[in-house]
Amino acid sequence: AQRVTQPEKLLSVFKGAPVELKCNYSYSGSPELFWYVQYSRQRLQLLLRHISRESIKGFTADLNKGETSFHLKKPFAQEEDSAMYYCALSGPGGYNKLIFGAGTRLAVHP
Amino acid sequence: DAGVTQSPTHLIKTRGQQVTLRCSPISGHKSVSWYQQVLGQGPQFIFQYYEKEERGRGNFPDRFSARQFPNYSSELNVNALLLGDSALYLCASSSPGAGTGARYFGPGTRLLVL
Numbered sequence: 500a501q502r503v504t505q506p507e508k509l510l511s512v513f514k515g516a517p518v519e520l521k522c523n524y525s526y527s528g529s530p531e532l533f534w535y536v537q538y539s540r541q542r543l544q545l546l547l548r549h550i551s552r553e554s555i556k557g558f559t560a561d562l563n564k565g566e567t568s569f570h571l572k573k574p575f576a577q578e579e580d581s582a583m584y585y586c587a588l589s590g591p592g593g594y595n596k597l598i599f600g601a602g603t604r605l606a607v608h609p
Numbered sequence: 610d611a612g613v614t615q616s617p618t619h620l621i622k623t624r625g626q627q628v629t630l631r632c633s634p635i636s637g638h639k640s641v642s643w644y645q646q647v648l649g650q651g652p653q654f655i656f657q658y659y660e661k662e663e664r665g666r667g668n669f670p671d672r673f674s675a676r677q678f679p680n681y682s683s684e685l686n687v688n689a690l691l692l693g694d695s696a697l698y699l700c701a702s703s704s705p706g707a708g709t710g711a712r713y714f715g716p717g718t719r720l721l722v723l
Contacts, residue, residue: 503651510705511654522634531709531710533711535714542612542666542715542716542717543652543699543713543714544714545711545712545713548709548711550709551709559680585651585652589710590710591704591710592663593640593703593704593709593710593711594657594659594667594705594706594710595657595665595667595702595710596642596654596667597644597652597654597710597712598654599644599651599652599653600651601649601650602650602651
């Protein structure tokens with residue numbers, strides 16, 4: 500079955516602390532993995548995609564096919580990082596549905 | 610570019626009524642997909658349309674239907690509304706085959722069924 504699991508509903512850290520948002524997936528084949536973020540009162544936005552291997556707003560995510568994981572990391576959290584983060588996968592090429600995890604709320608305290 | 614736009618922003622209906630939600634994709638994007646987001650959960654896939662043809666359907670009853678127009682805009686229709694249909698309905702546009710399957714989401718239509 501195709502599934503995305505985000506085990507933490509809430510991750511609470513202090514400003515300057517490292518952050519790791521966990522994401523595990525189940526998919527037979529080669530999926531595309533994404534991280535989406537939703538700031539308060541804003542639309543769901545694409546943060547990262549694994550094929551780009553980019554760093555956005557200091558966040559990185561590495562696809563580990565052996566562990567079927569795509570954890571999101573940032574070495575030093577900022578208060579403006581507080582938001583809802585969703586991990587998602589789809590089949591390659593954009594012709595398939597996007598499957599989301601339940602989301603993790605990141606709260607960064609001053 | 611204004612990004613993906615959706616209308617209306619909010620809607621209140623009663624059980625048994627019908628509702629139509631609208632979406633305009635990013636210019637140049639030929640695929641539109643619809644998602645339902647219930648409070649506290651991640652978005653759930655409803656439909657995907659590409660070049661005006663249905664390319665995928667999620668696990669939703671036949672009360673849900675959609676279509677895509679020649680200008681690539683789309684409508685989602687829900688008949689015989691139930692209380693459980695109350696949710697945020699998201700539209701996303703994408704450009705399949707462009708090297709990535711990234712979807713770009715609209716602000717959503719919040720539907721409340723009383």
